[in-house]
Amino acid sequence: MRARTVLLGLRGFYGLYVxxxxxxxxxxxxxxxxxxxxxxxxxxxxxxxxALNPSPRQLAENLAACLGPPFDAMHEALMEQLTADPKIFRIPGDDIGPVGFGETWLRSVREQFSAG
Structure with a gap:
């Protein structure tokens, strides 16, 4: 159960990373x-x-890897960081929080698309 928690948590953090x-x-x-x-x-x-869409074998390997101390410790460190500063979707100076974050992101994507 712990390996699953670590794997799912690290997937979320890695998604934010990329x-x-x-x-x-x-x-x-x-x-x-x-x-x-x-x-x-x-x-x-x-x-x-x-992996975002692992095969059954990859999933088993990923779960086994998440049983190890490095991944568990990384998950704990990231959870501590998130607890210390949970406003991951709040742009400083923006009073509408996650909505402003989403609008800013969409605007950036549109600008990149328009720029060709």
Missing amino acids: MHGLFMPDTPALAALRGRIDEWGMGPVLDHVI
């Missing part, structure tokens, strides 16, 4: 989460372990 490259707005909380992953040097490792 979405930054798809014009997702940066917030202090998101930057701190990415910073934790980078401090641990786990970006490339998560890229290999956290």
Whole structure:
């Protein structure tokens, strides 16, 4: 059960990590989460372990990997970071919270699309 919790948690954190490259707005909380992953040097490792649509064999291998101390410790560190700064979808100075975050992200994507 713990391996499943770690795997699902790391999938979510890894999703946030890579979405930054798809014009997702940066917030202090998101930057701190990415910073934790980078401090641990786990970006490339998560890229290999956290498959979005794993085969049954990959899923079993991913779960087995998440039983190990490195992944469990990484999950705990990221959960602590999220607890310390939970406003991952709040842009500083924006009073509408996640809605403003979404609007900013959509605007950025549209601008990139328009720019060709």
